[in-house]
Amino acid sequence: MGGQNLGYAATQIVHNFGAVAVVGGAACALAWREAAAQRGLARIVLAGWAAQAASGATFGAISFYYYGKFPDIHGVAMAALFVKMSCAALGFILAARQIFFHLPETSGRHAWLVLFGLGALALSSAAVLRWFS
Numbered sequence: 001m002g003g004q005n006l007g008y009a010a011t012q013i014v015h016n017f018g019a020v021a022v023v024g025g026a027a028c029a030l031a032w033r034e035a036a037a038q039r040g041l042a043r044i045v046l047a048g049w050a051a052q053a054a055s056g057a058t059f060g061a062i063s064f065y066y067y068g069k070f071p072d073i074h075g076v077a078m079a080a081l082f083v084k085m086s087c088a089a090l091g092f093i094l095a096a097r098q099i100f101f102h103l104p105e106t107s108g109r110h111a112w113l114v115l116f117g118l119g120a121l122a123l124s125s126a127a128v129l130r131w132f133s
């Protein structure tokens with residue numbers, strides 16, 4: 001039980017900081033327009049989305065390791081998890097685009113707005129997943 005709780009807690013630490021990175025990073029990028037800052041923030045946000053997907057999967061892996069099956073969730077909780085996973089996939093792609101493609105000023109700003117929205121949506125879905133599972 002100790003090992004399992006430690007595993008969940010360590011994973012949750014990564015997951016919480018990842019959430020801060022994706023939402024906070026996009027918010028900072030909207031306010032802080034200098035090119036070097038934008039590049040740094042894009043890297044932080046990309047790493048944040050990757051951390052969310054990896055730590056989210058680790059939650060499932062820990063449950064599978066200890067119980068031999070994934071948590072039994074359905075309905076609203078399953079929909080919330082699906083939304084989070086979709087946000088992570090889209091967010092990762094968009095953040096990578098900010099780094100590897102030279103976008104015009106307006107498209108770059110629009111992408112940051114979408115990234116912020118995806119982060120906010122994922123964070124809201126996390127609350128739904130937590131209380132409907």
Ligand code: HEM
Nearest residue numbers: 019052053056057059084085088119122123126129130133
């Ligand atoms: C592949 C994507 C993701 C997966 C598989 C995933 C999975 C999970 C799981 C299994 C939990 C524990 C749920 C529970 O306590 O019942 C969790 C919690 C949480 N997730 Fe995610 N997650 C993902 C992406 C995200 C993203 C993108 C965010 C935010 C930007 C996020 C924010 C949170 C937060 C804040 C919690 C803690 C909720 C609480 O206990 O109140 N997750 N996630």
